[in-house]
Amino acid sequence: MKSLFLAFLAFFILSSCSTLHSTSNSTLIRDCPEEKIVNRMPGPPAKGDKDKSYYIYKGKRKNLSEFDSKWIDENCDVKETVVY
Incomplete structure (x- = not known):
């Protein structure tokens, strides 16, 4: 159970970071x-x-x-x- 929670937490943190990265790029003019x-x-x-x-x-x-x-x-x- 603890390892499942840690895996979920790691997934959540990584997905949040990639969303933040793509959001910051979208504010730049392309x-x-x-x-x-x-x-x-x-x-x-x-x-x-x-x-x-x-x-x-x-x-x-x-x-x-x-x-x-x-x-x-x-x-x-x-x-x-x-x-x-």
């Missing part, structure tokens, strides 16, 4: 942005930005962290513009 801007201008990133690079998506600036980067690498051909 669509091709129009362009990636790579900012190589000297100086620190703007306040609140971890990275000086960003995407243009539907005509607006979007942080790289808002996208599923693995999905974009596999499915998109994004024009990259380097600015100095």
